[in-house]
Amino acid sequence: MSREPGVIIAGAAETDQVGKLPGYSTLALHVEAAVNAVRDAGLAMRDIDGIATVSSPGPVQVAHALGIVPRWIDGTGVGGTSFLLHVRHAAAAIRAGYARTVLVTHGESGRSRVGASPRWGSPSSPAGQFEAPHGTFGPTTTFTITALRYMKDFGLTHEQLAYVAVAQRRWAAKNPRAAYRDPITVDDVLASRLIAYPFHLLECCLVTDGGGALVITSADRAGDFARPAVHVLGTGESAEAPMISQLADFTESRAFRLAGQAAFAEAGIGVGDVGHLMIYDAFAHVPIYGLEALGFVGKGEAGAFIADGNTEPGGRLPVNTNGGGLSYTHTGMYGMFAITEAVRQVRGEAAAQVRTPDISVVLGNGGAFATGGVLVLGRQPR
Amino acid sequence: MTAKPVPVATPETQPFWDGCAAGQLRIQRCMNCAKPYFDPRPVCPACGSVNVEWFTASGRATLYSYVINHRPAPGFEDDGPYAIAVVQLAEGPRMMTNLTGVPNTPENLVLDMPLRVTFEPRGEVYLPLFTPAEEEAREKAGDDR
Numbered sequence: 001m002s003r004e005p006g007v008i009i010a011g012a013a014e015t016d017q018v019g020k021l022p023g024y025s026t027l028a029l030h031v032e033a034a035v036n037a038v039r040d041a042g043l044a045m046r047d048i049d050g051i052a053t054v055s056s057p058g059p060v061q062v063a064h065a066l067g068i069v070p071r072w073i074d075g076t077g078v079g080g081t082s083f084l085l086h087v088r089h090a091a092a093a094i095r096a097g098y099a100r101t102v103l104v105t106h107g108e109s110g111r112s113r114v115g116a117s118p119r120w121g122s123p124s125s126p127a128g129q130f131e132a133p134h135g136t137f138g139p140t141t142t143f144t145i146t147a148l149r150y151m152k153d154f155g156l157t158h159e160q161l162a163y164v165a166v167a168q169r170r171w172a173a174k175n176p177r178a179a180y181r182d183p184i185t186v187d188d189v190l191a192s193r194l195i196a197y198p199f200h201l202l203e204c205c206l207v208t209d210g211g212g213a214l215v216i217t218s219a220d221r222a223g224d225f226a227r228p229a230v231h232v233l234g235t236g237e238s239a240e241a242p243m244i245s246q247l248a249d250f251t252e253s254r255a256f257r258l259a260g261q262a263a264f265a266e267a268g269i270g271v272g273d274v275g276h277l278m279i280y281d282a283f284a285h286v287p288i289y290g291l292e293a294l295g296f297v298g299k300g301e302a303g304a305f306i307a308d309g310n311t312e313p314g315g316r317l318p319v320n321t322n323g324g325g326l327s328y329t330h331t332g333m334y335g336m337f338a339i340t341e342a343v344r345q346v347r348g349e350a351a352a353q354v355r356t357p358d359i360s361v362v363l364g365n366g367g368a369f370a371t372g373g374v375l376v377l378g379r380q381p382r
Numbered sequence: 383m384t385a386k387p388v389p390v391a392t393p394e395t396q397p398f399w400d401g402c403a404a405g406q407l408r409i410q411r412c413m414n415c416a417k418p419y420f421d422p423r424p425v426c427p428a429c430g431s432v433n434v435e436w437f438t439a440s441g442r443a444t445l446y447s448y449v450i451n452h453r454p455a456p457g458f459e460d461d462g463p464y465a466i467a468v469v470q471l472a473e474g475p476r477m478m479t480n481l482t483g484v485p486n487t488p489e490n491l492v493l494d495m496p497l498r499v500t501f502e503p504r505g506e507v508y509l510p511l512f513t514p515a516e517e518e519a520r521e522k523a524g525d526d527r
Contacts (some may be wrong), residue, residue, distance in 0.1 A: 122390070123387060123388065123389055123390040124389075124390040124391070124392050126421055128387070128389060128390065129389035129390070129391070129392075129395055129421075130389070130421050130477065130478060131478050132387045132389075132455075133386065133387050133388065133389050133504060133509055134466050134467075134478050134479055134480050134509075135386070135451060135454065135455045135457075135458045135461070135464055135466055135480065136455060136466060136478075137451065137453060137454070137455035137456075137458075140451075140453060141449060141451050141453075141455070141466050142466075144449050145447055145448065145449050145466065145468060146447060147447075147449075148447045148448060148449070148493060149446060149447035149493065152493045193452070194450070194452045194463075195452055195453055196449040196450065196451045196452060196453070196466075197449055197450035197452070197463070197488060198449070198488075199449070243421070243478070244468075244478075245468045245476055245477055245478040246420075246421065246476065250446065250447050250468070
């Protein structure tokens, strides 16, 4: 067990609004989230000496916009889990002395596409040659394609898949910022229009505009900030395949599993220590894969675990308490919002606050099971 | 209407597309560890060897998984709901494809059903598609009678 100096999340915030924001460019969303997070920490922008964000618009543009003079830069852009990886990389940089206070930003005009980067790749890329010619059209046609194999091999039913959306809507009902708050039933989900069989509309995430940001620094400064420190106890990252068709096994995510093993080992925790869990949920099957990859349930058991009410309000393992990508918000790279909700829960200030968890775990996805990231966050240093 | 996307080969993938144009499903295998692989690249993903070769696969496959897409990609608007499938080749590797010669409905698309490759022109190239292998068996039985 390493006893290196600890690292904390000292500030965390989202944009003032999430949803449909045609008045904001991608960069403006980064900027507003960054300003809010630095203020949340009680710091000034001049205190920031490290910057991390995805490759577009990129750390140089964001740092320049904010007047930050970085001595450490991370532009890791591996999809929606990138911000979890930024936290991991920032923790290493802070321990190494390369930076003292790192700002991680996310902003995405996913719905309005203002100042957004092009959505599709080149026809000579691997996906351009071996997937797009077959009529793929974004994540609804690729990320979803593993589900029928899982359903056949492990007996997951259409009703259990639908129930993932039902359970998360129950959390969203408690969150005034959630896009969709009205209760839904399994029948409602199965009656919503088919997007890509076996997925119906309500089993697919929202597409929204918004942003979020984090301030990361060393734990010896815990107590110096405006808000309670959230300790980064363990982190993990991995990657599998850039094309969904090339995953080794359509019934599991290797990247989720390996990232989780690394993070839990570093934190020295087991699943029984976890009081709150966020799992990236672009589609209803992803929390199922996530619960199994992290070892909360055995292979093939997650659908029944969710349908039995374990993850919803009143259940023994609160999961996706902001309503998730299915009901809260999903800008395209959702991982930041999973982190900000975990921070709120550990601080005890969430809209749908659970019994304040000692440990919250965040699992992020990038691409279509292409990458995985895991953070173990705690109220106390380990 | 926008045309359906046409793949653009790179030097590493050109033999695959040349194979499709010749009516052959050419993939690669490692001459060090003997493992076949797809998608095309100049190094074996199993052992890291650059001693790799192209060969013609049998064209036999089974249906590994799929979705039936109801929000057509540009160029696919007139196709109706269409299956985007991943098939497992008899040699082991998997690839994304479409399923032809069979109604693209859940009732007709049963996981693990046997398939065989067929090639369809798209722009200047030919795409590998798959069709139920029973059709072929029935056709042959018909020919024999």
